Amino acid sequence: MYDGHFEEDNLTPDEAKSQADMLAWHPIMFQVARVLSSTGILKEVKSGRKKGITPETIADKLSIPLYGVKVLLEVSLSIGLTKLMAHNTYTISKMGYFWLLDKQIEINMNYVHHVCYKGMFHLEEAILTNKAAGLKELGPWEKIYEGLSLLDEPIKKSWFDFDHYYSDVAFKKIFPEIFKDNPKMILDVGGNTGKFSIACCEYNKDVKMTIVDLAGQWNRAKKNIDELGLSDRISGHVMDVLIDDPVYPKNADIVWMSQFLDCFSEEEIVHIISNASKSMHENSALYIMELFWDRQSHPVPAYCLHGTSIYFTAMANGNSKMYHSEDMRQCVEKAGLKVVKDVQVENGYHTLYRCELA
Incomplete structure (x- = not known):
């Protein structure tokens, strides 16, 4: 939970200026660190153990120009990735x-570099226009969701690795809550590649799943589902959830939205929840699982989530972000539902809202 650390400003003037000075160089230092990994230079430094290794040895072993090895290693000292020992090792x-x-860290690095980095040059335009101005660096779409299945590699792999990493770890933690009332039909809204629906079918042998998503995402999910022989239990409902009068499948025991609503503006979230709730009966529940920046117990996860907000601004859609928990609660209430259970998932990062018809 938020512990008030954003209220503090404990740096001395000298420390504050030093932090600001370094911030100006962060984009360059990030690329240095990435190239140290991608070229194998940092791996060779690690192999040198406590004795250390010289730039000449690394350059010879990796067939990289000595200049390049030297300049990267020198900069790595200021970043803090290496130490310089006696005899230039x-x-x-x-x-x-x-x-x-x-x-x-590897997943975050690849995501920032492959998905976000070039597009950040257009951040100011995105802020001023409420449009994903940086997305043009990846493809000709208005929003990234239209082109997820069409992204070039390694961009596509980096996007899905990032998305799955921060959701997969939470699924097994929340299944006892999701299945406590023995649901027969779950509506997986924004099901993407089908990972949650597949995991549900593996956890419970009787449940039937329906994935609601765009055609490109459903086609990708269907391939995964067919390969696992689950097509008799997982069906698809292809639909854009933002159309004026979306028609959802009826009589869902549970409507599930995991790391989905952060892809939309607050007005769009209200639209999605209010329409999805029409598929519910009086005993249904709508579950929202999200990463809220104010619910993080350490500054680093909050820092990562704030960075992810800027991905949404410049690259994804131009109007969404990682939300404060109370902002999401207000959206739920505006949509005609109420949060009846608020669970901090065991992994310490996710929050699970159980919502019911008001």
Whole structure:
């Protein structure tokens, strides 16, 4: 939960100026760190262990010009990825170790570089126009969702790796809550590649799933579903949830929305929830699972979520973000529902709202 750390400003003037000075160079330093990984240079530094390794040895082993190895390693000292030892040898630092080997950091790095980096040049235009002005760097779409299945590699892989990493870890944690009333039919709104629906069918042998999504996403999900032999239990309902009068399948015991509503503006969220709720009966529940920046127990996850908000601004749609939990609650209430259960998922990052008809 939010602990008030955004209220604090404990830096001395000198510390504050130093932070601001370094911020001006962050985009360049990020690329240095990425290239140290992609070229294998940082891996070679790690292999040198405590004894260290010289730039000459690395250049020779990787067939990279010595100039390039030297300049990257020198800059890595200021970043904090390496340490310079006696006899001009480099060893890896604690930060360098995590940058090289931590899966979450690798996923974030690839996502920022492949999906977001070029488009950020257009951020100011996106802010002033409420349009995803940076998306033109990836393709000719108004919103990224239209082109997810058409993205070039490695952009597509980086996008889906990022999306799945931050949802898959939570699914098993919330299944006891989702299945406590033995639902027979679950509507998976924004089901994307079908991972949640597939996981539900693996968890419960009787449940039937319907995925609501755009045609491109459903076609990708259907392929995964068919390969697993689950086409008799998971069906698709192709639809744009933003059309004026969307028709959802009726009599859903549960309507599920996981990391989906952050893809829309507050007005669009109200539209989606109010229309999806028409598929509910009096005993149904609508579940929303989201990463709320104010619910993070540490500054780093909140920092990552704020960065993700800018992806939505410049690259995805121009009008959504990672939300404050109370903003989402207000959207639920405006849509004619009420939050009856508010659960902090065990992984510490996600929040699960159980909503019912008001």
